[in-house]
Amino acid sequence: MTNRHAMKVLLVVLVTAAAPTLAWGPVSHIALTYEAGVKSGFPVSQDLVGAYLAGSTEPDVGLDDGKSEDYGTYHSENFAKAMENIAQSKKSPDREILLARAAGIRSHLAGDSAAHGKTGYAEAKKMFHGNPTGLPNHTTNELVVDMIMYDRNKDALKKQSLNFIDVDTLIEVRKEFTRITGHELANNREQLKKELLNHKALVLTELSIAHHLSTSDPMKLSQMKEEYSDLNEGTTDGNGANKAIERISEQAKPCEDLSNFKTTNKGFKIRNYLENSLLAKSMQALERGSLKLTKSAVIRDSLQNFASGKVEAPRNKAFVNFGVNLLNKNLTFKQAVFLAGKATSGYPDDAAQKLAYLEIEAEALKAQRDKALADYNNRPWWKFWLIFTQSDKQKYEQLELQYQAKLREIEQVYSQIASTRADPPDSDADYAAAVVECTTTNTICSNAEPGLEELQAAVEAAYKKYVAASDAQDQAKIKEAEQELLESREKLKAAMPQ
Ligand SMILES: [Zn+2]
Numbered sequence: 001m002t003n004r005h006a007m008k009v010l011l012v013v014l015v016t017a018a019a020p021t022l023a024w025g026p027v028s029h030i031a032l033t034y035e036a037g038v039k040s041g042f043p044v045s046q047d048l049v050g051a052y053l054a055g056s057t058e059p060d061v062g063l064d065d066g067k068s069e070d071y072g073t074y075h076s077e078n079f080a081k082a083m084e085n086i087a088q089s090k091k092s093p094d095r096e097i098l099l100a101r102a103a104g105i106r107s108h109l110a111g112d113s114a115a116h117g118k119t120g121y122a123e124a125k126k127m128f129h130g131n132p133t134g135l136p137n138h139t140t141n142e143l144v145v146d147m148i149m150y151d152r153n154k155d156a157l158k159k160q161s162l163n164f165i166d167v168d169t170l171i172e173v174r175k176e177f178t179r180i181t182g183h184e185l186a187n188n189r190e191q192l193k194k195e196l197l198n199h200k201a202l203v204l205t206e207l208s209i210a211h212h213l214s215t216s217d218p219m220k221l222s223q224m225k226e227e228y229s230d231l232n233e234g235t236t237d238g239n240g241a242n243k244a245i246e247r248i249s250e251q252a253k254p255c256e257d258l259s260n261f262k263t264t265n266k267g268f269k270i271r272n273y274l275e276n277s278l279l280a281k282s283m284q285a286l287e288r289g290s291l292k293l294t295k296s297a298v299i300r301d302s303l304q305n306f307a308s309g310k311v312e313a314p315r316n317k318a319f320v321n322f323g324v325n326l327l328n329k330n331l332t333f334k335q336a337v338f339l340a341g342k343a344t345s346g347y348p349d350d351a352a353q354k355l356a357y358l359e360i361e362a363e364a365l366k367a368q369r370d371k372a373l374a375d376y377n378n379r380p381w382w383k384f385w386l387i388f389t390q391s392d393k394q395k396y397e398q399l400e401l402q403y404q405a406k407l408r409e410i411e412q413v414y415s416q417i418a419s420t421r422a423d424p425p426d427s428d429a430d431y432a433a434a435v436v437e438c439t440t441t442n443t444i445c446s447n448a449e450p451g452l453e454e455l456q457a458a459v460e461a462a463y464k465k466y467v468a469a470s471d472a473q474d475q476a477k478i479k480e481a482e483q484e485l486l487e488s489r490e491k492l493k494a495a496m497p498q
Protein backbone atom coordinates (compact mmCIF):
# COMPACT_ATOMS: atom_id res chain seq x y z
CA MET A 1 0.00 0.00 0.00
CA THR A 2 1.75 3.10 -1.21
CA ASN A 3 0.04 5.53 1.12
CA ARG A 4 1.08 3.53 4.09
CA HIS A 5 4.55 3.48 2.69
CA ALA A 6 4.46 7.24 2.27
CA MET A 7 3.41 7.74 5.84
CA LYS A 8 6.16 5.44 7.06
CA VAL A 9 8.75 7.39 5.12
CA LEU A 10 7.31 10.58 6.53
CA LEU A 11 7.59 9.14 10.01
CA VAL A 12 11.17 8.12 9.42
CA VAL A 13 11.92 11.71 8.46
CA LEU A 14 10.12 13.09 11.48
CA VAL A 15 11.65 10.64 13.91
CA THR A 16 15.04 11.37 12.41
CA ALA A 17 14.53 15.09 12.58
CA ALA A 18 13.46 14.84 16.19
CA ALA A 19 16.78 13.37 17.31
CA PRO A 20 19.73 15.80 16.97
CA THR A 21 19.90 19.50 17.60
CA LEU A 22 21.07 21.36 14.51
CA ALA A 23 20.97 24.97 13.50
CA TRP A 24 19.04 24.69 10.23
CA GLY A 25 17.32 21.76 8.56
CA PRO A 26 18.71 20.40 5.26
CA VAL A 27 16.24 22.18 2.99
CA SER A 28 17.02 25.46 4.75
CA HIS A 29 20.74 24.96 4.15
CA ILE A 30 20.08 24.41 0.46
CA ALA A 31 17.74 27.41 0.25
CA LEU A 32 19.97 29.77 2.27
CA THR A 33 22.95 28.80 0.13
CA TYR A 34 20.89 29.35 -2.97
CA GLU A 35 19.54 32.74 -1.84
CA ALA A 36 23.05 33.90 -0.93
CA GLY A 37 24.15 32.93 -4.45
CA VAL A 38 21.31 34.85 -6.06
CA LYS A 39 22.04 37.89 -3.89
CA SER A 40 25.84 38.05 -4.09
CA GLY A 41 26.87 35.59 -6.77
CA PHE A 42 27.59 31.86 -6.77
CA PRO A 43 31.20 30.75 -6.18
CA VAL A 44 30.71 28.05 -8.83
CA SER A 45 29.28 27.73 -12.33
CA GLN A 46 25.69 26.66 -12.95
CA ASP A 47 26.91 23.13 -13.77
CA LEU A 48 28.51 22.79 -10.35
CA VAL A 49 25.59 24.12 -8.31
CA GLY A 50 24.31 20.55 -7.82
CA ALA A 51 27.44 19.60 -5.85
CA TYR A 52 27.54 22.99 -4.15
CA LEU A 53 23.96 22.70 -2.87
CA ALA A 54 24.23 19.03 -1.87
CA GLY A 55 27.52 19.86 -0.13
CA SER A 56 25.72 22.52 1.88
CA THR A 57 23.74 19.73 3.58
CA GLU A 58 26.51 17.17 3.99
CA PRO A 59 28.11 18.18 7.31
CA ASP A 60 24.92 16.82 8.87
CA VAL A 61 25.46 13.33 7.37
CA GLY A 62 25.23 10.58 9.95
CA LEU A 63 23.37 12.63 12.51
CA ASP A 64 20.14 10.72 12.02
CA ASP A 65 20.63 8.55 15.07
CA GLY A 66 21.71 11.58 17.06
CA LYS A 67 24.91 10.00 18.28
CA SER A 68 27.39 10.28 15.45
CA GLU A 69 30.94 11.15 16.45
CA ASP A 70 31.41 12.71 13.02
CA TYR A 71 29.52 15.88 13.87
CA GLY A 72 32.67 17.73 14.95
CA THR A 73 34.66 16.32 12.05
CA TYR A 74 32.27 17.38 9.32
CA HIS A 75 31.57 20.74 10.95
CA SER A 76 35.17 21.88 10.76
CA GLU A 77 37.29 24.06 8.57
CA ASN A 78 39.78 21.17 8.38
CA PHE A 79 37.23 18.91 6.77
CA ALA A 80 36.62 21.42 3.98
CA LYS A 81 40.40 21.77 3.65
CA ALA A 82 40.85 17.98 3.46
CA MET A 83 38.22 17.86 0.73
CA GLU A 84 40.02 20.53 -1.27
CA ASN A 85 43.32 18.64 -0.92
CA ILE A 86 41.73 15.44 -2.25
CA ALA A 87 40.13 17.44 -5.07
CA GLN A 88 43.56 18.62 -6.23
CA SER A 89 44.63 14.99 -6.70
CA LYS A 90 41.68 14.29 -9.02
CA LYS A 91 41.09 14.70 -12.72
CA SER A 92 38.44 16.97 -14.15
CA PRO A 93 35.44 16.99 -13.64
CA ASP A 94 35.82 15.15 -10.30
CA ARG A 95 38.25 17.83 -9.20
CA GLU A 96 35.87 20.72 -9.78
CA ILE A 97 32.86 18.82 -8.43
CA LEU A 98 34.72 18.14 -5.20
CA LEU A 99 35.89 21.75 -4.93
CA ALA A 100 32.29 22.89 -5.40
CA ARG A 101 31.23 20.42 -2.69
CA ALA A 102 33.87 21.84 -0.33
CA ALA A 103 32.46 25.32 -1.02
CA GLY A 104 29.05 23.88 -0.05
CA ILE A 105 30.53 22.53 3.20
CA ARG A 106 31.84 26.02 3.94
CA SER A 107 28.43 27.47 3.18
CA HIS A 108 26.94 25.08 5.73
CA LEU A 109 29.45 26.16 8.37
CA ALA A 110 28.78 29.84 7.64
CA GLY A 111 25.02 29.28 7.83
CA ASP A 112 25.34 27.39 11.10
CA SER A 113 27.64 30.04 12.57
CA ALA A 114 24.80 32.55 12.40
CA ALA A 115 22.39 30.26 14.19
CA HIS A 116 24.04 27.92 16.65
CA GLY A 117 22.91 27.38 20.21
CA LYS A 118 20.77 29.90 22.04
CA THR A 119 21.31 32.70 19.51
CA GLY A 120 19.91 30.56 16.71
CA TYR A 121 16.46 31.15 15.30
CA ALA A 122 15.44 27.50 15.71
CA GLU A 123 16.21 27.70 19.41
CA ALA A 124 15.00 31.23 20.15
CA LYS A 125 11.79 31.26 18.11
CA LYS A 126 8.63 30.61 20.08
CA MET A 127 5.37 29.95 18.28
CA PHE A 128 2.05 31.48 19.25
CA HIS A 129 3.32 33.99 21.80
CA GLY A 130 5.26 31.31 23.63
CA ASN A 131 2.17 29.34 24.62
CA PRO A 132 3.35 25.81 25.38
CA THR A 133 2.43 23.59 22.44
CA GLY A 134 3.69 20.23 23.72
CA LEU A 135 5.98 20.08 20.68
CA PRO A 136 9.78 20.05 20.82
CA ASN A 137 10.50 23.69 20.08
CA HIS A 138 13.80 23.41 18.23
CA THR A 139 13.01 20.54 15.86
CA THR A 140 9.54 21.89 15.13
CA ASN A 141 11.01 25.24 14.17
CA GLU A 142 13.55 23.54 11.92
CA LEU A 143 10.88 21.58 10.11
CA VAL A 144 8.56 24.56 9.67
CA VAL A 145 11.43 26.76 8.48
CA ASP A 146 12.43 24.08 5.97
CA MET A 147 8.91 24.11 4.55
CA ILE A 148 8.87 27.92 4.33
CA MET A 149 12.36 28.16 2.84
CA TYR A 150 11.44 25.61 0.18
CA ASP A 151 8.25 27.44 -0.67
CA ARG A 152 9.94 30.76 -1.21
CA ASN A 153 12.53 29.21 -3.57
CA LYS A 154 10.51 26.45 -5.11
CA ASP A 155 10.50 27.65 -8.70
CA ALA A 156 14.26 28.10 -8.70
CA LEU A 157 15.05 24.94 -6.75
CA LYS A 158 13.02 22.77 -9.08
CA LYS A 159 15.45 23.69 -11.85
CA GLN A 160 18.47 22.64 -9.78
CA SER A 161 20.20 19.32 -9.30
CA LEU A 162 21.68 17.71 -6.22
CA ASN A 163 24.97 15.86 -6.50
CA PHE A 164 25.72 13.96 -3.28
CA ILE A 165 29.12 12.60 -2.29
CA ASP A 166 29.89 8.87 -2.81
CA VAL A 167 31.26 6.65 -0.08
CA ASP A 168 34.75 6.13 -1.59
CA THR A 169 35.39 9.84 -1.96
CA LEU A 170 34.09 10.40 1.56
CA ILE A 171 36.59 7.84 2.91
CA GLU A 172 39.42 9.52 1.00
CA VAL A 173 38.49 12.87 2.52
CA ARG A 174 38.23 11.35 6.00
CA LYS A 175 41.70 9.86 5.68
CA GLU A 176 43.08 13.20 4.54
CA PHE A 177 41.36 14.80 7.54
CA THR A 178 43.20 12.33 9.83
CA ARG A 179 46.48 13.14 8.09
CA ILE A 180 46.00 16.89 8.64
CA THR A 181 44.68 16.78 12.19
CA GLY A 182 46.08 13.53 13.62
CA HIS A 183 42.52 12.73 14.69
CA GLU A 184 41.85 9.02 14.01
CA LEU A 185 38.53 8.12 12.36
CA ALA A 186 37.00 4.65 12.03
CA ASN A 187 36.21 4.23 8.34
CA ASN A 188 33.59 1.52 8.34
CA ARG A 189 32.56 1.50 4.69
CA GLU A 190 29.20 -0.21 5.20
CA GLN A 191 28.28 2.12 8.03
CA LEU A 192 29.24 5.22 6.06
CA LYS A 193 27.39 3.99 3.01
CA LYS A 194 24.27 3.55 5.08
CA GLU A 195 24.65 7.05 6.53
CA LEU A 196 25.02 8.56 3.06
CA LEU A 197 21.91 6.76 1.85
CA ASN A 198 19.94 7.88 4.87
CA HIS A 199 21.07 11.43 4.40
CA LYS A 200 20.05 11.47 0.77
CA ALA A 201 16.67 9.96 1.65
CA LEU A 202 16.16 12.54 4.39
CA VAL A 203 16.92 15.49 2.14
CA LEU A 204 14.81 14.24 -0.73
CA THR A 205 11.91 13.25 1.47
CA GLU A 206 11.87 16.63 3.15
CA LEU A 207 11.92 18.28 -0.26
CA SER A 208 9.03 16.08 -1.29
CA ILE A 209 6.96 16.93 1.79
CA ALA A 210 7.77 20.62 1.39
CA HIS A 211 6.80 20.50 -2.26
CA HIS A 212 3.58 18.70 -1.49
CA LEU A 213 2.60 21.16 1.20
CA SER A 214 3.51 24.14 -0.91
CA THR A 215 1.47 23.02 -3.91
CA SER A 216 -1.51 21.40 -2.18
CA ASP A 217 -2.06 23.58 0.88
CA PRO A 218 -0.92 27.16 0.14
CA MET A 219 -3.34 28.39 2.82
CA LYS A 220 -1.50 26.53 5.56
CA LEU A 221 1.81 27.73 4.20
CA SER A 222 0.74 31.33 4.38
CA GLN A 223 -0.40 30.77 7.96
CA MET A 224 3.03 29.31 8.70
CA LYS A 225 4.75 32.27 7.07
CA GLU A 226 2.66 34.67 9.09
CA GLU A 227 3.52 32.91 12.35
CA TYR A 228 7.19 32.89 11.31
CA SER A 229 7.23 36.41 9.92
CA ASP A 230 10.39 37.14 11.94
CA LEU A 231 12.32 34.41 10.10
CA ASN A 232 14.42 36.88 8.11
CA GLU A 233 15.17 39.35 10.86
CA GLY A 234 15.34 36.83 13.67
CA THR A 235 13.85 37.13 17.15
CA THR A 236 15.21 39.47 19.80
CA ASP A 237 17.31 36.56 21.05
CA GLY A 238 18.17 34.78 17.83
CA ASN A 239 19.58 35.48 14.39
CA GLY A 240 17.38 34.78 11.41
CA ALA A 241 17.84 33.89 7.76
CA ASN A 242 19.28 37.28 6.75
CA LYS A 243 22.26 36.85 9.04
CA ALA A 244 22.93 33.35 7.71
CA ILE A 245 22.71 34.56 4.11
CA GLU A 246 25.07 37.41 4.93
CA ARG A 247 27.63 35.03 6.46
CA ILE A 248 27.38 32.64 3.50
CA SER A 249 27.86 35.50 1.04
CA GLU A 250 30.92 36.73 2.96
CA GLN A 251 32.85 33.52 2.49
CA ALA A 252 31.49 32.37 -0.90
CA LYS A 253 34.13 34.04 -3.02
CA PRO A 254 33.91 33.33 -6.75
CA CYS A 255 36.82 31.28 -7.98
CA GLU A 256 37.69 31.72 -11.64
CA ASP A 257 38.17 28.11 -12.77
CA LEU A 258 34.98 27.00 -10.99
CA SER A 259 32.85 29.90 -12.19
CA ASN A 260 33.18 28.98 -15.85
CA PHE A 261 33.35 25.23 -15.53
CA LYS A 262 31.14 22.98 -17.65
CA THR A 263 30.35 19.35 -16.94
CA THR A 264 27.71 16.79 -17.79
CA ASN A 265 27.86 15.29 -14.29
CA LYS A 266 25.38 17.50 -12.47
CA GLY A 267 23.71 14.95 -10.21
CA PHE A 268 20.01 14.25 -10.43
CA LYS A 269 17.37 16.85 -11.01
CA ILE A 270 15.15 17.88 -8.13
CA ARG A 271 12.18 18.23 -10.45
CA ASN A 272 12.50 14.63 -11.60
CA TYR A 273 12.58 13.44 -8.05
CA LEU A 274 9.56 15.50 -7.06
CA GLU A 275 7.57 14.24 -10.00
CA ASN A 276 8.61 10.61 -9.99
CA SER A 277 9.39 9.52 -6.49
CA LEU A 278 7.13 7.00 -4.87
CA LEU A 279 6.69 9.32 -1.95
CA ALA A 280 5.58 12.22 -4.11
CA LYS A 281 3.12 9.96 -5.93
CA SER A 282 1.72 8.64 -2.68
CA MET A 283 1.27 12.18 -1.45
CA GLN A 284 -0.70 12.96 -4.57
CA ALA A 285 -2.84 9.90 -4.00
CA LEU A 286 -3.48 11.01 -0.45
CA GLU A 287 -4.33 14.42 -1.76
CA ARG A 288 -6.80 13.14 -4.30
CA GLY A 289 -8.62 11.65 -1.38
CA SER A 290 -8.32 8.03 -2.46
CA LEU A 291 -7.43 7.39 1.13
CA LYS A 292 -8.19 9.92 3.78
CA LEU A 293 -5.41 9.76 6.27
CA THR A 294 -7.34 10.86 9.28
CA LYS A 295 -10.35 8.73 8.46
CA SER A 296 -8.51 5.49 7.91
CA ALA A 297 -8.27 3.48 11.10
CA VAL A 298 -5.70 1.22 9.48
CA ILE A 299 -3.35 4.06 8.72
CA ARG A 300 -3.94 5.73 12.03
CA ASP A 301 -3.24 2.56 13.97
CA SER A 302 -0.17 1.66 11.98
CA LEU A 303 1.12 5.18 12.47
CA GLN A 304 0.53 5.05 16.15
CA ASN A 305 2.17 1.63 16.45
CA PHE A 306 5.06 2.71 14.35
CA ALA A 307 5.50 5.91 16.28
CA SER A 308 5.21 4.31 19.69
CA GLY A 309 7.83 1.74 18.73
CA LYS A 310 10.28 4.30 17.46
CA VAL A 311 9.62 7.42 19.44
CA GLU A 312 10.12 7.37 23.15
CA ALA A 313 9.65 10.87 24.50
CA PRO A 314 6.08 12.25 24.48
CA ARG A 315 7.37 15.45 22.91
CA ASN A 316 8.76 13.50 19.98
CA LYS A 317 5.48 11.64 19.64
CA ALA A 318 3.78 15.00 19.51
CA PHE A 319 6.22 15.94 16.77
CA VAL A 320 5.19 12.89 14.74
CA ASN A 321 1.54 13.85 15.20
CA PHE A 322 2.42 17.33 14.09
CA GLY A 323 3.91 16.04 10.84
CA VAL A 324 0.76 14.06 10.14
CA ASN A 325 -1.44 17.04 11.03
CA LEU A 326 0.61 19.26 8.77
CA LEU A 327 -0.50 17.20 5.79
CA ASN A 328 -4.12 17.26 6.89
CA LYS A 329 -5.82 19.96 4.87
CA ASN A 330 -8.77 20.09 7.24
CA LEU A 331 -6.58 21.59 9.93
CA THR A 332 -5.18 25.09 10.07
CA PHE A 333 -1.53 25.48 11.01
CA LYS A 334 -2.46 26.49 14.53
CA GLN A 335 -4.73 23.49 14.93
CA ALA A 336 -2.02 21.20 13.53
CA VAL A 337 0.34 22.47 16.21
CA PHE A 338 -1.87 22.43 19.27
CA LEU A 339 -3.82 19.27 18.53
CA ALA A 340 -0.56 17.37 18.04
CA GLY A 341 0.75 18.44 21.42
CA LYS A 342 -2.49 17.76 23.20
CA ALA A 343 -2.85 14.28 21.72
CA THR A 344 0.29 13.12 23.50
CA SER A 345 0.75 15.40 26.46
CA GLY A 346 -2.85 16.17 27.36
CA TYR A 347 -3.92 19.63 28.44
CA PRO A 348 -1.47 21.92 30.20
CA ASP A 349 -2.07 22.29 33.94
CA ASP A 350 -2.35 26.05 33.75
CA ALA A 351 -6.03 26.93 33.27
CA ALA A 352 -5.42 29.86 30.92
CA GLN A 353 -3.22 27.70 28.71
CA LYS A 354 -5.74 24.87 28.80
CA LEU A 355 -8.35 27.36 27.66
CA ALA A 356 -6.29 28.18 24.58
CA TYR A 357 -6.17 24.48 23.68
CA LEU A 358 -9.89 24.03 24.22
CA GLU A 359 -10.70 26.98 22.02
CA ILE A 360 -8.56 25.60 19.22
CA GLU A 361 -10.28 22.22 19.56
CA ALA A 362 -13.64 23.97 19.50
CA GLU A 363 -12.68 25.82 16.33
CA ALA A 364 -11.68 22.55 14.66
CA LEU A 365 -14.90 20.84 15.76
CA LYS A 366 -16.96 23.76 14.57
CA ALA A 367 -15.36 23.63 11.13
CA GLN A 368 -16.06 19.88 10.92
CA ARG A 369 -19.63 20.39 12.10
CA ASP A 370 -20.26 23.10 9.52
CA LYS A 371 -18.90 20.88 6.78
CA ALA A 372 -21.06 17.94 7.90
CA LEU A 373 -24.13 20.17 8.00
CA ALA A 374 -23.42 21.46 4.51
CA ASP A 375 -22.95 17.89 3.27
CA TYR A 376 -26.26 16.90 4.81
CA ASN A 377 -28.13 19.92 3.46
CA ASN A 378 -26.71 19.40 0.00
CA ARG A 379 -27.11 15.64 -0.10
CA PRO A 380 -26.99 14.62 -3.77
CA TRP A 381 -30.00 12.73 -5.10
CA TRP A 382 -27.98 9.71 -6.14
CA LYS A 383 -26.77 9.00 -2.63
CA PHE A 384 -30.15 7.31 -2.13
CA TRP A 385 -28.93 5.04 0.66
CA LEU A 386 -28.57 8.05 2.93
CA ILE A 387 -32.35 8.32 2.98
CA PHE A 388 -32.40 5.02 4.84
CA THR A 389 -29.22 5.19 6.88
CA GLN A 390 -29.31 8.93 7.62
CA SER A 391 -25.61 8.54 8.34
CA ASP A 392 -24.82 12.06 7.11
CA LYS A 393 -27.39 13.51 9.47
CA GLN A 394 -26.06 11.43 12.32
CA LYS A 395 -22.56 12.55 11.57
CA TYR A 396 -23.61 16.17 11.77
CA GLU A 397 -25.52 15.60 15.00
CA GLN A 398 -22.60 13.81 16.57
CA LEU A 399 -20.23 16.64 15.71
CA GLU A 400 -22.74 19.15 16.99
CA LEU A 401 -22.84 17.28 20.31
CA GLN A 402 -19.06 17.19 20.50
CA TYR A 403 -18.86 20.87 19.70
CA GLN A 404 -21.43 21.77 22.36
CA ALA A 405 -19.60 19.58 24.88
CA LYS A 406 -16.38 21.41 24.09
CA LEU A 407 -18.10 24.77 24.60
CA ARG A 408 -19.33 23.59 27.99
CA GLU A 409 -15.80 22.52 28.86
CA ILE A 410 -14.63 26.01 27.95
CA GLU A 411 -17.29 27.52 30.21
CA GLN A 412 -16.13 25.31 33.06
CA VAL A 413 -12.53 26.38 32.72
CA TYR A 414 -13.69 29.99 32.67
CA SER A 415 -15.50 29.57 35.96
CA GLN A 416 -12.49 27.68 37.29
CA ILE A 417 -10.34 30.68 36.46
CA ALA A 418 -12.89 33.02 37.98
CA SER A 419 -13.05 30.97 41.19
CA THR A 420 -9.30 31.11 41.67
CA ARG A 421 -9.67 34.83 42.23
CA ALA A 422 -9.14 35.90 45.83
CA ASP A 423 -12.28 35.68 47.96
CA PRO A 424 -13.89 39.10 48.27
CA PRO A 425 -13.43 40.52 51.75
CA ASP A 426 -16.56 40.49 53.93
CA SER A 427 -16.42 43.70 55.87
CA ASP A 428 -15.13 47.20 55.22
CA ALA A 429 -12.30 46.59 57.64
CA ASP A 430 -11.28 43.40 55.87
CA TYR A 431 -11.52 45.20 52.58
CA ALA A 432 -9.28 48.01 53.72
CA ALA A 433 -6.78 45.49 55.05
CA ALA A 434 -6.83 43.62 51.77
CA VAL A 435 -6.20 46.81 49.84
CA VAL A 436 -3.28 47.69 52.10
CA GLU A 437 -1.89 44.19 51.69
CA CYS A 438 -2.33 44.40 47.97
CA THR A 439 -0.63 47.76 47.57
CA THR A 440 2.38 46.64 49.53
CA THR A 441 2.81 43.33 47.70
CA ASN A 442 1.55 44.02 44.25
CA THR A 443 2.41 47.02 42.11
CA ILE A 444 -0.68 46.47 40.00
CA CYS A 445 -2.91 47.30 42.96
CA SER A 446 -0.97 50.42 43.87
CA ASN A 447 -1.21 51.68 40.32
CA ALA A 448 -4.97 51.63 40.68
CA GLU A 449 -5.39 49.33 37.69
CA PRO A 450 -8.90 48.01 36.99
CA GLY A 451 -10.03 45.38 39.46
CA LEU A 452 -10.04 41.65 38.76
CA GLU A 453 -13.78 41.71 38.14
CA GLU A 454 -13.33 44.24 35.41
CA LEU A 455 -10.43 42.35 33.89
CA GLN A 456 -12.43 39.12 33.94
CA ALA A 457 -15.35 40.92 32.29
CA ALA A 458 -12.98 42.19 29.60
CA VAL A 459 -11.79 38.63 28.92
CA GLU A 460 -15.36 37.41 28.65
CA ALA A 461 -16.33 40.24 26.33
CA ALA A 462 -13.31 39.58 24.13
CA TYR A 463 -14.14 35.88 24.01
CA LYS A 464 -17.74 36.58 23.00
CA LYS A 465 -16.45 38.87 20.29
CA TYR A 466 -14.10 36.13 19.17
CA VAL A 467 -16.87 33.52 18.99
CA ALA A 468 -19.10 35.93 17.07
CA ALA A 469 -16.31 36.70 14.63
CA SER A 470 -15.58 32.99 14.07
CA ASP A 471 -19.27 32.35 13.52
CA ALA A 472 -19.30 35.10 10.92
CA GLN A 473 -16.09 33.73 9.40
CA ASP A 474 -14.72 37.26 9.38
CA GLN A 475 -10.96 36.78 9.28
CA ALA A 476 -10.10 40.40 10.05
CA LYS A 477 -12.42 40.48 13.04
CA ILE A 478 -11.21 37.06 14.21
CA LYS A 479 -7.65 38.34 14.27
CA GLU A 480 -8.62 41.51 16.04
CA ALA A 481 -10.68 39.62 18.64
CA GLU A 482 -7.90 37.08 19.08
CA GLN A 483 -5.47 39.86 19.87
CA GLU A 484 -7.89 41.49 22.26
CA LEU A 485 -8.55 38.16 23.96
CA LEU A 486 -4.87 37.49 24.34
CA GLU A 487 -4.15 40.91 25.80
CA SER A 488 -7.06 40.85 28.19
CA ARG A 489 -6.03 37.40 29.36
CA GLU A 490 -2.46 38.51 29.92
CA LYS A 491 -3.72 41.44 31.97
CA LEU A 492 -5.92 39.20 34.05
CA LYS A 493 -3.09 36.75 34.60
CA ALA A 494 -0.75 39.53 35.66
CA ALA A 495 -3.29 40.93 38.10
CA MET A 496 -4.06 37.58 39.71
CA PRO A 497 -2.75 37.34 43.28
CA GLN A 498 0.24 35.00 43.05
ZN1 LIG B 1 25.14 21.57 10.76
